[in-house]
Structure formats: C-alpha cells, structure tokens
Amino acid sequence: MAFRPVRIHIPSREEFWNRWRRLAGPSLFFLAVIYYEELFLKLYCFHGVSLPGLLFTLLFSAPPALVLGALCGGAGRRWGPGLLVGLTALISLWMGSQTIYYHLFKTFLTLFSLTKMAMVAGAFGDMAVGEILLNWFPILMMAVPVVLAFLFRNRICSDQPLQRRMPLKWVALAAAVQLIAMGIVLCCGSGVLSLRYIYYQAAAPVLEVQNFGMLTQTQLEVRRVLFGIQPDDQVLPKQEHRRTGRILESQTAVEGTEPEVHAMDIDFEALKERDADVPELVDMHDYFSKVKPTAKNEWTGRFQGKNLIWIVAEAFSDQMLDPERTPTLWKLSHEGIICDNFYTPLWGVSTSDGEYVTTTGLIPKPGVWSYSESSDNYMPFGFGNQFQKLGYRTLAYHDYLYTYYDRNLSHPNMGYEYYGIGNGLELEQVQPPSDREMMEEIVPQFVNEDQFMVYILTVSGHLNYTREENAQADRHYDEVADLPYSEPVKCYLASQMELELAMESLMDQLEAAGKLDDTVIVLSADHYPYGLTDEEYSELFGQTVDPVFEIYENSLILWSADLEEPVHVDKYCSSLDVMPTLANLFGLEYDSRLMAGRDILSDEPGLVIFSNYSFLTDQGAYDSTTDTFTMFDGSEPDPDYVAERVAEVQNRVAYSAAILDWDYYRVVFGSE
Secondary structure, eight states: OOOOOOOOOOOOHHHHHHHHHHHHHHHHHHHHHHHHHHHHHHHHHHSOOOHHHHHHHHHHHHHHHHHHHHHHHHTHHHHHHHHHHHHHHHHHHHHHHHHHHHHHHSSOOOHHHHTTHHHHHHHHHHHHHHHHHHTHHHHHHHHHHHHHHHHTHHHHSOOOOOOTTHHHHHHHHHHHHHHHHHHHHHTOOOSSSOHHHHHHTOOOHHHHHHHHOHHHHHHHHHHHHHHOOOOOSOOSOSSOOOOOOGGGGGGSOOTTSOOOBSOOOOOHHHHHHHTTTOHHHHHHHHHHHHSOOOBOOTTTTTTTTOEEEEEEETTOOGGGOOTTTSHHHHHHHTSSEEEEEEEOOOOTTHHHHHHHHHHHSOOOOTTSOHHHHGGGSOOTTSHHHHHHHTTOEEEEEEEEETTGGGHHHHHHHTTOEEEEETBEEOOOOOSSOOHHHHHHHHHHHHTTSSSEEEEEEOOTTOSOOSTTTOHHHHHTGGGTTTSSSOHHHHHHHHHTHHHHHHHHHHHHHHHHTTOGGGEEEEEEESSOOTTSOHHHHHHHHTSOOOTTTGGGEEOOEEEOTTOOSOEEEEEEEEGGGHHHHHHHHTTOOOOGGGOSSOOTTSSSOOEEEOTTSOEEESSEEEETTTTEEEETTSOOOOHHHHHHHHHHHHHHHHHHHHHHHTTHHHHHHOOO
C-alpha cells in the first residue's frame, strides 16, 4: 500500500504576522488607549501612581483590549474602522466621566447611578455643564485617543485575511490573560491590607482604581452588586482595645454582676435551624450571635420623653464656626455633649450615603444607592418607626426635590411623614433653596404637638461655591467679603450663613412655644465641603490639611438645655455612631449587635471607618493607601491588633451590605 507524503507548511514570520495582524493592530491600539486613560485618571484624581498601580493596571488592561480588538478585527473591513472609533469613544466617555465626577464629588460614578442619571441630570445638569467647561483639560486629554482612532482607523484595522475561528481564539487568549492577572494578584498577600485582600475581599473602590484601574473596579463593582461582599473569616477580635474617655469611668458593672446590654431577645440558633438551606443567612445569624452588644450606661434614657430635632446639614464643617458670625451654631457646638474626635467620612453617593450612615448606623453598600435600596426593606430601628410607637408625631423635611435620591420612598419607609419641594413644601425658586425659609415654614407644623420627632436635611450649603451658581452665597456675600480667604471659600461661608439663620429661627420658635427646654437638638454633616479643593479647604484650617484623616474632622452637635455644663468625650467616633448613641440616650429598644455603629457614650472602644478602609482607633491611625498603622504614643504597633481591626472593618462593611441585600431585619423580626 502506497502512502502519500504529508506536507507540513510552516508559515514564515511574515505569514504568521499577517494572520494575526487584523486582530493584533486593534488590540494593541486599545491597550494603549486604556492604559493611557487609566494613568491619566490616576494622575489627575490622585496626583500620583504607585508601582503596583502601574504594573497591575497594564496587566488588567490587556484582556478588555484583546476582546475589543477581536470585535473590531472580526467585523471586517466594512465595519471594523467605524467600530474602532465608536468603542474608543465609549471608553473615553466612561473614563472622562469618571475623572470629572471624582473631581466634583470625590467619589466615582457607579453603574447603578447611571440608571438614575435622568434624575441627577435634571437637578444638576447646568452645574455638570459648567464643570465640563471648567475642566476642559482632562476632557481634551481623554478625547485624544478618539481623534487618533478616527485618523488612523483604516491603517489600524487591517484588510488581511482572517481565519474564521481567530476571534474566538483571541477571546480565549483574553480570558487566559485575565486568569493569569488574577493569579498573580492571588500571590500578592503580603501586608495587612494586601493587593489580594483588596481585589478578592475588600469593598474599597478608590483602592481598586489606584491599584488595578477603573475598568477593573467596574468589574469588581458588578461582582459585589450581584454576589455581595465576602466577610472576613476572623469574626471576633481577640485583643482588647485600649479604652479611654472621661465620662466612661462610671460604667463598670458592679463586681460579680453582668451589665445590662442593648440586645433584644433573638434566638439565633433557632434562626440558623430555620434558614439552614440558605448558607448566607446562616452565616449572618452566626456572626451577629457572636458580636458583643454595647452595655447600657449612665446616659441610657437620659433624654427619654423629650422631643428630638435631628438635622443632617449639607456640607457642614466646624471650620465655618465663628462666635460672632455664627453665634447660634457656635453656642450649640460648644455646649451639650461634645465629641472631641468626631469625623464625617465620605461615602459613595455623597449626601444620600451620608444620610444613610447617620440615620441607620449601617455602612452603605458600594455600587448602589443604599437608602433607595432600603425602601422595600423592613426598618424597625428607623427613628420615625421607633418614635411613632411611643406616640410621637414623626416628620421629615428636605428643602429640595421631594423625589431626589428616591427619598419619597426611603423616608416614609423609615416612619416619617415626609415633605419636600413638590410635596407640601413651597419655597422661593432659587438654587440652592433657603434653609432659613424652610425652617420658618415647617416649625409651625409641629411645634405645638405634644411630642414630636423631626428629621431635617438642609441644602443651602451645597456646591458650587460661586456667587453665580449659589443664590445663598450671593445673598450673604457682603457678610464675608472682608475675610482673608479665596473667592470659593468666601462663597462657602456665605452659603452656610443660611444654616446659621435657620438654626436661629428654630431656637427662637421653640423658645416662643415653650418647647426649647424639652427638645434635644442634634446636627451633623452629611460630608465635608468637598466642593472646595483641598487647597481651598486648607485655608479654613490655617494649614495644609491632611487628606487622609484631618479633612474629615468635624463636630457633632448634641444639645439639650438641661445639660448645664459641656460634657467632653475623647473617644474616636463618627457619623456611623450617631444613631445608636441617640437610641441609647432616648431609651429606645434596639439591638446593638445588628448595627455597624456603636453608642459613643458606651465603653465600647472607638473605631472610625473610612470608605477606603483607613481607620482610626483610640490607639492609632491606619492609612490603607500605605498599609501602615501609626501609634499615637509613638510605639511600635502590634501586627495582630492591626490585622484584627482590618478584619473588623471588613466585617462591618460586609454585614452592613448583607443586612441591606437580605432585608435582614425582616428575616429576624418579621414585618410588623
């Protein structure tokens, strides 16, 4: 039997290149585009790039570049060039939008926010256009690749013949590169907050952008939204914090007795048995059963029976306070219970997340509007629901659009009669509206009630801080014109004069009605005034402000007329702790294990959590960007102590998100 010789053709280098050229050209172009725009975003937003950020951003830019190259190369000569230009424009639009959004709001735009973009654009469209015009340089730089794609589209998209399965092989190559990149990250486990921890476990968008790039952060965000946030296996801390605080000395239980705690009668073992087929719920039941509840203390029920007016003030900063210019706010902030180390961290959805943290004692879930998402959840600890049961009239007000951030859904769900512009609140049509005008209109609606609990969100201090774009800044500009600050800082201070006048009006109306002595006033910020640049904000401090911690320092106003002398608390605390603190002061029934915040007046050690996993304790400060913990006394930190605090931060973030995702309060308590 004769055999035919088999001819094996080994392609030359030129033939090999020609086969791959149609895909390699677009892929290399997209790799250059993505990497260029990623680096520009880092430099513009963070003013620097780390070595891991350089390397891993390049590595994680390759898979999407390969996939996009396969799309353009596989589309043929007819459609490929146009697709190349279109995809480049989309990448540039997304990266450019993120750059401007971060510059404006100090956070990144989420995919969830895009679904609500019509609402945001309708409210702040003019401001967005103004910001784009002001930030022409990053827009121009992000547009460069689009121009290059258009000019060289035919040269980049080759007309060389392409094997039918070549695009699929190219996509498989992209998947392989992605797996290799993830594998390399898996090996980067050194340090407390390692690259592996940031990628696979933490929920810190800013750290993800800094280390892996914006496109990778978007992928991780989608993963979190769909599958939740993974808790840390180290559930309970093994090491005790060092406890401080002048007013906490009398809280030690009598020897041989257990102190009363803020914990409800929850049979977690029965819940684990009932929900045995849902591993996520079993894990939550197990975790919360092991969390140590905060103890009741000498302040428990101190304000029981009093009225409460709770204010979250737009962009409030204690750096604006002045005994002559803002006498009412100055008085309130220097009397009552004073927290000497209070912070208002910035979260992902600015005002809405600032509200959510303050009023729920939970950390917002990155990637979504947590308050909006909670609208269908059972929220038994919402103060509207809590005080309603006690016979109070509960109301909420905001001197802005009634439906903005879906507050028309979330706030009634918290138990409030909610009023805003377009629903029972009519104010002068200026931008932003007047806090003083709102206060003059709303106080008569409740001041004659037997008992009332009122929640108020202000707006007059909202950016932008120019006379042209802020009606309140223009109204009060003459009162600050002679101050030694730049124009934006003067406009910020001028806009907050409306808050001062609003508080003056509130106090006067309460006193006239004979209700001032029976009313507790609480005020904190939703966030610091990020509408000012760090350099501008530093003018108020009189020094260059530290952007990691100091920029978030603020004051909590917690005032009651029957506190004859100021009471100072030196514990490190934040807006996350306000809700459980008030629940303790008013003697409300709540379970401290089911919250991420802690009663400031308890003997629980202080912990201030920031969105990038930096944190402060009574012992020192942890900077997540450098993975370093600095002891306040200058000593060397205990690595186990630092690791346990990082695990605690991770769990408070993860289980706050799980409470939101699983409607956990309904799971535990049912719906009343």
